[in-house]
Amino acid sequence: MVSAAASAVMTEGKAVADSRPILVGLLGRGIQQSRTPAMHEAEGRANGIAYIYRLLDADRMGVMPPRLSEVVDFAEYFGFDGFNVTFPYKQEIIPLLDELSDAAQAIGSVNTVVLRGGRRVGHNTDMWGFKESFRLGMTLAPRNRVLMLGAGGAGSAVGHALLESGIGRLMIGDIDTARATALADRLSSRFGADKVEAVTDIVEASQAADGIVNASPVGMDKLPGMPIDSALLRRGCWVADIIYFPLETQLLAEARRRGCRTLSGEGMAIFQAVRAFELFTGTAPDADRMKAVFSAFGGAPPE
Template sequence: MHAQQDCNAAKTQQIEVGLVGRGISKSRTPSMHMAEARAQGLSCAYRLHDMDDPTYANMSLAGLLDRLEAEGYAGLNITFPYKIEVIDLLAELSPNASAVGAVNTVVFRDGKRYGHNTDLWGFAEGFRREFGTEPQDHALLLGAGGAGVAVAHALIDCGVKRLSIYDTDQNRSTALARQVMRNRPQCMAQSVPDLDALVAQDPPDGIVNATPMGMAKLPGSAFPIRLLTSQMWVADIVYFPLETELLRAAAERGCRTLKGSGMAVFQAVRAFELFTGRPADPNRMKATFDAFDQ
């Protein structure tokens, strides 16, 4: 059965929302949304739909969306590995989602499904707050999947002029480099097949891990630890655990680091507004996130 947590708030407005993905049983997103709703006098339920749960063994993404829309959900957050797959199941995309080619928030309204991407703004907001003064001429992005496409565009919006992209599927990293240059022509983006060669010949100012590597269920580092230098800043979008192997090694070498909590909180801030029509308090949502045991 899916996990359920309910808001015990005034019944002036009942909101049903949820998260769809794999390996999400320990997500902090439900608590952030429900605490914020409670603070605003809303009654809500935020449910996890973990496709790794045997309950969903025979359920397709399309079938799940059909069911939840019929049940009256206001919307859904979408995470790994469905951010690109979900697009074919939607009626319209926001400008951000269309440019990025990935969706992490779906709103059900007036019989239609609208796709949004709050990851882009979420990562950019956390990045600016932590790395606003760091050198940003050249960044290395690890991962060209659904999260990576949002992070790539966010990095350019934050001032990165040259973006190197590494993915185990080089066709995907090449496609993302071309996409970024179409959408952000002020940037030079390239696919890189060899991380050792890149660091030796043109070391990046900073590194962002936008792969699931480092999650509790996928331990390890997508970037070779031996290539880290103290001059690099290092960011990770993984937030369970908050200190991934990559971030731990970076901190030991004296690098400035950015944990995945920034993107997690700020994308939720924007998603809450899309679900409810009300602005969220970022500090309040961050306090809820931080209340978890680290």
């Protein structure tokens, strides 16, 4: 299926190459092992689009990396059509943008920026990405009470997705209690006060939870470890992680060892990329094809 914006570059039902390359990237820190460029570039080729995807890794920009505003200026100056945004910039990027989509505005987090007509427009495809992954990977999973760890930009998107997926009550825990409370208040205003609470007693919350979701960066290659004591993982409680590198986080490995049903960050990584690709190109991609490219990396850590 191809969106209306892409129909202008169709000839006899087959996509033809765009008149110029599409140049996009991923902005973040420690992202050299990302699978996102391969997914995007392969899908561009499949649709006849000259598509270039580059990493804008602040960890590779010298001892004193440029300010975020300077990197965004750089992307505009060198003709980028847009870029994805990952840890730790999903909220920091917002003041630098001209406009936010309805989803990005509601969530308060941006993971995709489209540069077009001299304007910077922020979108959030993380929410839909996690929602689709959860729908497909956690069918019939109990969802009366869910504990979410992490209340940052990713946590905001995942919190919205969980509540839209029918979670009865979402408990939010974060090392920054003020941030957890702020996110709980924001979600309560949209979904109802009876649906959300900020929690400080993670032990008590985990015992009451049907499922636990890690929406924090703890477990990434550059932030190894677990966001919760392994002793709190019990059989019958499902566990999801949004981290994609490594795909097999310590949390998921330990949860499986203890008999928990698990959901990795693979689905969210793929589905957020599906929506981002369409925003960049105007062409609706093939999600199964992008998943095949993601999976082709075998044991290599993904983004």
